[in-house]
Amino acid sequence: MTSASSAPSVPATAELAATRAAELREQLHHHAHLYYVLDAPALPDAEYDKLFQALQAIEAAYPALLTPDSPTQRVGGQVLDGFVPVRHTVPMLSIRTETDTEATGAEAFDARVRRELDLAPTAAPIEYAAELKFDGLAINLRYEHGVLTQAATRGNGETGEDVTQNVRTIGQIPLRLHGEAAAGIAVLEVRGEVYMRRDDFEALNERQREANEKTFVNPRNTAAGAIRQLDPELVRQRPLSFFAYGLGDVQGWEIPATHSAMLDALQGFGLPVCADRAVALGAEGLVKFHREIGEKRDALPFDIDGVVYKVNSRELQRRLGFVSREPRWAVAHKYPAQEQVTRLDRIDIQVGRTGKLTPVAKLEPVFVGGTTVSNATLHNVFELRRKGVRVGDQVIVRRAGDVIPEIVGRIARVAKADEAAADLAGAESVAEPSRNPYVPNFHMPKACPICGSEVVREKGGIDHRCSGGIFCPAQRKQALLHFAGRRAMDIEGLGDKIVDQLVDGGIVTNLPGLYKLGVAKLAELERMGEKSAQNLFDALQKSKSTTMARFLFALGIRHVGETTAKDLAKHFGNMDALMAATEEQLLEVKDVGPVVARSVHAFFKEEHNKTVVELLLAQDMISFPQSEGAAAAPTGPQPLAGKTLVLTGTLPTLSRDEAKALIEAAGGKVSGSVSKKTSFVVAGEEAGSKLDKARELGVAIVDEAGLQALLAALE
Structure with missing residues (x-):
């Protein structure tokens, strides 16, 4: 709690408060965009917090100054009784999916488009916008004169659910669009995907494990489940991200002539647009994009299940139109599935290079992630118990590229096996209430199976x-x-x-x-x-x-x-x-x-x-x-006796070991983490979170030259 002496000061008059609040909102929007969208923060967290608290104080003292686009409106909110239905002005339609795993899907789409447009074989190649097919939850964002007024799920395409309070907690989604041009647009509905990065997902599951709570199956289900939470505070605790990729209802804006130019415009308004996109010429360009993304798919920081091809020209899109409520001008080209269902036949023990014993699932072979998988890690016995997995179960196996396959959950027993498979997208690693979470047919050994x-x-x-x-x-x-x-x-x-x-x-x-x-x-x-x-x-x-x-x-x-x-x-x-x-x-x-x-x-x-x-x-x-x-006994001067130093980043001439040896020879101690007891942080190039922590705690920071000075002169 902030003490009275450190509480932010509030302007004495409403006029001064209004001016200061506008300045603070502008600064906070700017720094949030740098942090969440551009991944290039220019302000330490502590300084951002000071600005945020100053705006909170003004809004508390002058409630009339609180605006819907205020950064303070991202936090918290009342628990909802339920979601209000939202009728989409422009339906959120699905697009056709090519399920083949080769490049023929791109070639077939290009041939179909050329045929629909009645183009001669000698006609110039068609220009396409090629993008990623994100594995998340589709969302419609409605901006009125640049301010976010509503967010809704896709639902059945015609009617979704109002999830505005929840979406406000997602830092990447601007509450107010950038620039005067955006403010002049009466209505701008932006379609995109809410997703969860892989590192954020792993960090979330690690926190769940530490709290002895249920872990989540995959980023897609976790993101979708978060958006449909009735408590916005719970949503805020789940690290969600967003990419824009299309439009819904638009009033008062001349939409650019091509899809790629439209995405550039959205990016200019401050909306996050994925950088992994391209303008491709003809089938050859689409095949090249499909191959390149396939090669880097596993290195992406988020999950995708394919790529999307769209005719780039909006005029050609209009001419092509729709069929069976699907656009003729777009198609999704999927990669091999990274999750499949199979049977767990037995559980063996693997001893790693460091001595860790890992339960390994022996599976009925299944084709997943582009290869046949018969083994999968279960991590440890406690994770196995949380997932309620036993020999004989139908389990969900996940494999992404070179990542070791793992069992992420099991399919609860239902009347028909095909119903279980159909439910895969929503399956979670939980056991039925009547099922004991302890695995009766598996126990960790008391002696190493390799050496005894x-x-x-x-x-x-x-x-x-x-x-x-x-x-x-x-x-x-x-x-x-x-x-x-x-x-x-x-x-x-x-x-x-x-x-x-x-x-x-x-x-x-x-x-x-x-x-x-x-x-x-x-x-x-x-x-x-x-x-x-x-x-x-x-x-x-x-x-x-x-x-x-x-x-x-x-x-x-x-x-x-x-x-x-x-x-x-x-x-x-x-x-x-x-x-x-x-x-x-x-x-x-x-x-x-x-x-x-x-x-x-x-x-x-x-x-x-x-x-x-x-x-x-x-x-x-x-x-x-x-x-x-x-x-x-010390053989030389001990200028750093009793001092604790932390090394971070790359120093110009000294290696980490050399710097550590010099500090210890001078009587100092080198620690791996920064705390209030740290005397100095020695920072080099590409210093990371330790430097941020030092600034937050007010710990003295020196470079290599400063370290040499300490070694020579510190009393």
């Missing part, structure tokens, strides 16, 4: 993991790569391709085996000449002399990073004492909490992990010539 080590789950965590670590074959490659890392044992030359050959060929089965490699054996590897083999051998020999902290970090114990490894090394002084430590003794170490203590104790409780460490030390493969049993 104990399976552990951290208190409050959702993932089950194998505690085998460096011993488990499933984790062997990842363990070796981490062990060889620059901040661990620093074995230069031991990269992915070499590790793949060593593990796949059975040459190295554990860490001691790494140090038994000779030059001759290394030279036998693919693309490994004698000189490269000698260099890798030398790097292995050099890594034998290290510190306990580096070695401990290299073991890859979960939750043990570089700083924790240093703290453990300083506290215990040697590996024997550390391996024998109880959880209670581990909790005595600086900055070690229950999660880290349990993880370290569980790692060394596995005899095979202890054996690997003991072999490495006993056979002089690894030694610690520099003891870390006690903290060494």
